Amino acid sequence: MNINHPRAHRRACLRIVLILLAIWFSVSFGCAIVFRDWLDVNAPQVGNAPFGFWMAQQGAIICFVLLLIIYAFLMNRLDAKHGYSEGN
Amino acid sequence: MTQDHLNFIFIGISFALYIGIAIKSRAGSTKEYYTAGGGVSPFANGMATAADWMSAATFISMAGTVAISGYDASRFLMGWTGGFVLLTILMVPYLRKFGKATVPDFVGDRYYSKLARGVAVVCAIFICMTYIMGQMRGVGVVFSQLFGIGIPAGVIIGASIVFFYAGLGGMKGITYTQVAQYCVMAFAYTIPAIYIAIALTDNFIPQLGLIGDYTADEVAIPFLQKLNNINQELGFAEYTSGKLSTMNMFCITAALMCGTAGLPHVIVRFFTVKNVGAVRKSACWTLLFIAVIYLTAPTIGAFSRVNLIEKLHNSPYSEVPSWFQEFEATGQMAWVDKNGDGKIQYYGPAKSEVGTATVFQGGKPSYPEYDAPESQRVGVNGERLLANKADDSNPNELWFGNDIMVMANPHMAGLPMWVIALLMAGCIAAALSTAAGLLLVLSTSISHDLMKKIVKPDLSDQEEVRYARMASFGALIVAAYFGINPPSAFIAKTVAFAFGLAASSFFPTLLIGIFSKRMNREGAISGMICGIVFTISYIIYFQFLGGHKEQYFLGITPEGIGFIGMLINFAVSFIVSSFTPAPPQDVQDMVESIHIPSGSGDASDH
DSSP states (O other), X not given: OOOOOHHHHHHHHHHHHXXXXXXXXXXXXXXXXXXXXXXXXXSOOBTTBOXXXXXXXXXXXXXXXXXXXXXXXXXXXXXXXXXXXXXX | XXXXXXXXXXXXXXXXXXXXXXXXXXXXXXXXHHHGGGXXXXXXXXXXXXXXXXXXXXXXXXXXXXXXXXXXXXXXHHHHHHHHHHIIIIIHHHHHHHTBSSHHHHHHHHTTOHHHHHHHHHHHHHHHHHHHHHHHHHHHHHHHHHHSOOHHHHHHHHHHHHIIXXXXXXXXXXXXXXXXXXXXXXXXXXXXXXXXXXXXXXXSSHHHHHTSEEOSSSSOEEXXXXXXXHHHHTTOOOTTSOSSOHHHHHHHHHHHHHHHHTOHHHHGGGXXXXXXXXXXXXXXXXXXXXXXXXXXXXXXXHHHHHHHHHHHTTOBGGGSOHHHHHHHHXXXXXXXXXXXXXXXXXXXXXXXXXXXXOSBSSSSOOXXXXXXXXXXXBOTTSOBOOSSOBOTTSOOOEEEOTTHXXXXXXXXXXXXXXXXXXXXXXXXXXXXXXXXXXXXXXXXXXXXXXXIIIXXXXXXXXXXXXXXXXXXXXXXXHHHHHHHSOOTTHHHHHHHHHHHHHHHTHHHHHHHHHHOSSOOHHHHXXXXXXXXXXXXXXXXHHHHSOOOGGGOGGGOOGGGHHHHHHHHHHHHHHHHHHHSOOOOXXXXXXXXXXXXXXXXXXXXXX
């Protein structure tokens, strides 16, 4: 399949990027820094660790890895849909 | 067999491996020298990038920082991994599609200006140079501890090994060596953590032990609660709550993240893979491999803090284990018996009326000359005496550097000798892999961006590689010189500030260059200059000209000011470019084309 609409492709890319960056921002700056004190008190503990503290030391990093895996999957699929894939 | 023999064997084997790989995959052409021929698999490139990224400072001192500052150290954990997300999503796929071998190449072409290229070359050289000095120092310290030689000799040995395989092997050589180095580092870091997790929490996965129960006492209690309890008992802040203000924490983390995304030596790593799709996969692998170490660091920090206090606090000097004397001998731990009871006491700032916990006056321990009378060198309990005066405003008697937590951890937990030997090999791998990667970027900046593109455009392929090798030799001599004679605390500080500088200069310029067609040369150059000048002057004012804490802008420390510098860069760029003419059509077409992922071809220097 070869559609090749650069403009549509670029818009779709931008949407993926913005959604992922929003998640990136909320897990790191949101949960682990700005709202951390509130989350420590009000969110369920992770094991024995307060939620905000755990996000700062472990959770955010795990989310980052997941974000990149999702990014690679979505973008490579998008490229294939628009006929930009190079068969790797 | 003694510890020294084992250390020697482990490091000997790992070196033989690195050099063997370097010889087998040495570079023949400029393409192989700069980008390993562009055909490295995403998996191998991910491993190599992870090794490149984790320097001796990360490997050795990060866990120590976590142990001492608890929650506050999360800024490094998140800053250095979160930056990778920015790098992957916003930068590398597009720069890879652009298809040139270096970052100044992109800046020079995108902003159609030799001046912009020149500024970028200077920034790249400055950032890499400050980094590599720190690495050479790290190599020197590890070697000198290992073989009992002086630090200068250690630095020179390290420098010649780095030159051998980075200078000769080029990108192809170091990529495959770094794969081996990553494996050594990963094992060296995780195995001690697993042993200690079993001993303290009865759980063989350290990350689960951290959020599990402390089981070494009769009654099991949550591990973090145990840590908070002992911290408060001794007068330190609670481990899980931070001292930094939210604003400051936010800015420092942001500066570290954006700085990561603007570091030239990490960006060029992604030019070694086949195409844009492979770049994305490679970045996943890289972050996954980095996460293995970064998720373990907080556990090592927390475990070793408990271990350190349980083993040392309130124990008589005559009964402490022999590793304590070893660290005293190298000047990384010190004990001043202020109350004369012969026992080591370790207390935090809350135990003193004036809120301090400094053991002695002056920042670093200094010792009497070796020919001083014995009564000045050795105390009544057999401890090593300091030349510094004791600070009697507080009861704390124990001093140690951040760096020893990882090194002392296996000793404290009584682990087998081979684990300690493996750790030594890991430290050296961390320092060498980063130094080699930096050296390569330095030499290409000089041979390619400076010689070929600015000074002498008719350079042939072979001459260029020769210049690159000469440049790496020259850079290494300078780095080794500063490794032997560090300009006091300056290097350690500049390494941390290099992130702020990268965030306020490279990051915005690259980002706008990729995503805006309208941005022109005038906007980019004035933005870069305003951002970096603001950041440098703030740092210099507060670090070297005696600015006071009360004068901090919004309470932001110089560590985090790069974030503000970055915002200034963005603002100035957009304002200036809106009053000046749009860039030429061919540049606008180029920006359009880097967003189309296919047809990237080889990353080369044409």
